[in-house]
Amino acid sequence: MTTETVPAVAGTTATTVDATTGPVPPAQPSLSPSRAADFKTCPLLFRFRSIDRLPERPTTDQARGTLVHAVLERLFDLPADERTPAAAGDLVAPQWQRLVAEQPDLAGLFDPDDTDGQAAFLTSARGLLDGYFRIEDPRRLEPAERETLISTVVDDQLLIRGYVDRLDVSPAGDLRVVDYKTGGAPREAFEARALFQLKFYALVLWRTRGVVPRVLRLIYLKDTEVCDYTPDADELARFERTLLALWRAIEQATAARDFRPKPSRLCDWCSHQAHCPSFGGTPPPFPEHPVAGGGRPGDPGTALPPGADE
Numbered sequence: 001m002t003t004e005t006v007p008a009v010a011g012t013t014a015t016t017v018d019a020t021t022g023p024v025p026p027a028q029p030s031l032s033p034s035r036a037a038d039f040k041t042c043p044l045l046f047r048f049r050s051i052d053r054l055p056e057r058p059t060t061d062q063a064r065g066t067l068v069h070a071v072l073e074r075l076f077d078l079p080a081d082e083r084t085p086a087a088a089g090d091l092v093a094p095q096w097q098r099l100v101a102e103q104p105d106l107a108g109l110f111d112p113d114d115t116d117g118q119a120a121f122l123t124s125a126r127g128l129l130d131g132y133f134r135i136e137d138p139r140r141l142e143p144a145e146r147e148t149l150i151s152t153v154v155d156d157q158l159l160i161r162g163y164v165d166r167l168d169v170s171p172a173g174d175l176r177v178v179d180y181k182t183g184g185a186p187r188e189a190f191e192a193r194a195l196f197q198l199k200f201y202a203l204v205l206w207r208t209r210g211v212v213p214r215v216l217r218l219i220y221l222k223d224t225e226v227c228d229y230t231p232d233a234d235e236l237a238r239f240e241r242t243l244l245a246l247w248r249a250i251e252q253a254t255a256a257r258d259f260r261p262k263p264s265r266l267c268d269w270c271s272h273q274a275h276c277p278s279f280g281g282t283p284p285p286f287p288e289h290p291v292a293g294g295g296r297p298g299d300p301g302t303a304l305p306p307g308a309d310e
């Protein structure tokens, strides 16, 4: 089948034309928690990432987070009694090689001759995994789902979707959404963002499975801390209205081509200061046919503290 995608105005949809059968129904506008949080954090950051799609080079911290997530996902492929710290450590190097093969950008993080730097990087990932074992014993866990894409349509118009690190289901059917965080300080600057992300998942699960998750859990591997949050249906209904309002704001900003910078301490981690008027830069020309939205995989990097968005 031959298809061609006709760009649309951001906030609306792109239309796919099938050369053999004619127009295919347009895709729905969609929003991921990362992109929604971008707009809340800084509308101009949202524009740079979701509309201009400016490239962002991965940082070592982001790569470490990706690697640790990959190892924790694979760890649960092992029989329960083999999920030991040593087994996790043994997964680090092969998972890194797999990631580098899949994402060539990662290879550029280290000079090929810098074997000490790469070794230190892998050791630091093992350190975070040691932190995980101080929090949980994976031999006693059997996650229902890992790295799962979940999605739903809210208000018959907006597709919301995201990847859940881990979903646990108790024998009684209670859901626990688990998100691993590999970053540390300054946590106060992004804990609200992490909770926003988890409420996003809770809303999707509530709408698709009819159950409000009992627990939303953030696991901070670096600080070996756990943060549990218990949402309720009223709160998720309010959150749904908030998301729709956010999407309407994105649509309006797109139509007006007006995405303003919102400086904060998170600017320290932004890859786009050179294009940001708050730092003396100039944004690129607004695209003629912008399409907004998006989500992992393929999300650009982060303007957040290390690990904040992982």
Ligand code: SF4
Binding pocket: 042, 044, 045, 261, 262, 263, 264, 266, 267, 270, 271, 272, 273, 276, 277, 278, 279, 303
């Ligand atoms: S530097 Fe700060 S204000 Fe500018 S785009 Fe990045 S996050 Fe927004």
